[in-house]
Amino acid sequence: MALSNRIADFDDAAFDPFATFESATQSHSGEDPYRRLAEMRRQGSVFELDYRELLGSPPDLTMAGLPKYMVLGAADIQHVLETPQLFSNTIFERNVGLCFGRSLTVMDAPEHTRYRRLFQKAFMPNVVAKWGDTLVDPVVHGLIENFRAKGRADLVREFTQHYPFQIIYRQLDLPQDDIAVFHKLAVGLTCIVVDVAHGVEASQKLGAYYALLLEERRNGGGSDLVSTLAQAEIDGERLPDEVLVSFLRQLINAAGDTTYRATSSLLVGLLSNPEQLDAVRRDRALIPAAIEEALRWEPPVTVCPRLTMQPVVLDGVEIPAGAEIDAMTGAYNRDPGRYDEPDRFDIGRRPQRHMGFAYGQHVCIGQHLARVEMTRALNALLDHLPNLRLDPDHPPPQVLGVNMRVPPAVHVRFDT
Known part of the structure; x- marks a missing residue:
């Protein structure tokens, strides 16, 4: 039986997960979360509040019944993310565990350390750098060719929403007929x-x-990522299928979705500041600084939940065991104690650690690939779309959302 016949759509084929997910991640109050978080941070670091409820978004059904706390101060956020024995990733068993399975995200040490070491080998800088020419560039250039003759485009709907996912399809060597349902x-x-x-x-x-x-x-001897992982071993033993399947389930979202959001926000930052875009256009050595600033200014994920394993006190607030504690990494990246004028996009900012890819033991395993993809994407857009600029016929782009933020559209013009 051909593999393309084995993937099954939802029983209700009319179900639209794209619309459902975007609705769930938007702030239904329309509020800029950073303004509210900055006001709160001036009063303290820790609050007994549900972040989604605060911004008028639908509740997370998988976290129902847990006491909920938000952590806004930079030092306390860092403490939460670097102290897994007190603040556990096992909270994700309630949601990520249900859909992804036994992925790295739901694990604590020592199990997490053991498996991460192997998976990380597949995403080291020397490995992902080779994917730039063979995987990234063909996808990026192919998408640009679809609209470059028009002189205008929505770079979200026509480019950023697609390119990281198409790269993953190539990494996995998926049959073309499977991709849409996949x-x-x-x-x-x-x-x-x-x-x-x-x-x-x-x-x-x-x-x-x-x-x-x-x-x-x-046993096919292939070089795609599925074949590589299927043959990988730890201490002479192959990875359990449960762990492999869970990792692969999460890959498309962890690598594709975050890169799509990060690249979209990078474009908003540069296009909304034409003098910075011109500087990058003239000197491509500025691209790494632009990417790091975008990841600080609008990280693709702004909240890292953890589960308290015992009663703790943070900033004078007593938090019981078994509570959801949201480390607000987006707030960390906008902390005025760390960054001057933190709400301003500035590629000339002094380099300083941010939490665009989280922090601690669970820092994003695909961060090196994301940077390669973002670099190649921006270079290609600047190379092939002369005089790239915002389209005055459309409203300026705006990054929206509660936890997973993204601009709905980035309308641009360029010379043909």
Whole structure:
């Protein structure tokens, strides 16, 4: 049986996970979360509050019943993320665990350390650098060719929303006929916080699909990522299929979705500051600084939840064991104690650590690939779209959302 016949769509094929997920991640109050967080931080570092409720978004159904706290101060955020024995990633068993399974995200040390060491080898800088020419550039240039003759485009709908996912499809060497349903199921996984039934259904169907992929490629000698991981070993033993399938389930979201959001926000920052865009256009050595500033200014994920393993006191606030504690990494990146004029996008800012890819043991394993993809994407846009600028016929782009933020559109013009 051909593999392309093995992937199954949602039972309700009309279900739209894209609309469901975007609705769940938007602030229904329309409020800029950073303004509210800055006001709160002036009063203290820790609050007994639900961040989603604060901004008028649908509640996370998977976290129902837990006491909820927000941590806004930079020192306290760092303490939470670097002290896993007190603040555990096992909180993700309630949502990520339901849809992704036994992925790295739900694990604490020593289990997390053991598996991460192996997976990390596949995403080291020397490895992902080689993917630039073979995987990234063909996708980026192919997408640009679809609209470069028009002289205008929406860079979100026509470019950033697609290119990191298409790169992952190539990494996995997916059959072309599977891609549309595969992407739909992958996005369906992330709907788990507001639509548990469809999230679980997507998990089951992707799990069955990946199990067949692993079986088919385990002894095939291929060089794609599925084949590589299927043959990987720890201490002479192959990785359990449960862990492999869970990692692959999460990959499309962890690598594709965050890069799409980060690249979109990078474009907003540069296009909204034409003098900085011109500086980057003239001197491409400024691209790394522009990427780091975008990750600080608008990180793709602004909250890192943890579960308190015992009663703790932070900033004088007593927090019980078994509470959800949201380390507001977005607030860390906008802390005026660390950054001058933190709400301003400035590629000339003095280099300083940010939490655009989180922090601690669970820092993003795909961060090196994301930077390669963002670098190649920006270079290609500047090379092939002369005089790239915002389209005056459309409102200026705005980054929206509660936790996973992104501009809905980035309308541009350019010379042909």
